[in-house]
Amino acid sequence: MEIKNAKYLISNADVRKCPEHDRPEYAFIGRSNVGKSSLINMLTKQGKLAKTSQKPGKTLLINHFEINNGQWYLVDLPGYGYAQRGKDQRERFQKMIEGYILHRPQLVSLFVLIDIRHEPQKIDLAFLDWLGENQVPFAIVFTKADKLGPVAAERNVEDYKKVLLKSWEELPPIFITSAEKSKGREELLDYIGMLNTEVAANQRKEEEEEQTETVS
Secondary structure, eight states: OOOOOEEEEEEESOGGGSOOOSSOEEEEEEBTTSSHHHHHHHHHTOTTSSOOOSSSOOOOSEEEEEETTTTEEEEEOOOBOOTTSOHHHHHHHHHHHHHHHHHOTTEEEEEEEEETTSOOOHHHHHHHHHHHHTTOOEEEEEEOGGGSOHHHHHHHHHHHHHHHTTTOSSOOOEEEOBTTTTBTHHHHHHHHHHHHHHHHHHHHHHHHHHHHHHHO
């Protein structure tokens, strides 16, 4: 799959104010400064679509981007685990993030970004466990692979898998990316394309079943 066009649509702090449509949404989330905006810009080939910053914690709202004239939507969520935020702000962000993830029916899959340079972090593992407990479909996207050699990158990913398999029966889809090198772009977009096809097929099936019930 290819992204032919992408444009910023809207930002807000309340899932109830998100755009009304029946198209698939794919949301990106991760700890602050994980390279989320850079990855979004790499996927869309628009260097300034998502605002990047050297200062962590800059994404403060739920940001919607319309892809391929509304065929699907990419959603940029605030990062979690930014220690310099006050307690009230952290709680507000948690409520915002959980509200979207748990109550947005258009969400097809969540992409959890993890810095490949670090060993498994408790905050990431806790977040993944929370997604599992709430049966939220997700994939893991390792970022900044260009900062390590291929052997070290693969070793870190394998270490992460070993930790996950201590509490998970099976692993979610895993991608290794580099915004600088455009690594993983094709694999991520092909995965989204596959999910889009599945969503469309399920929608057609539901429509056919409704028509059959109406006739009978």
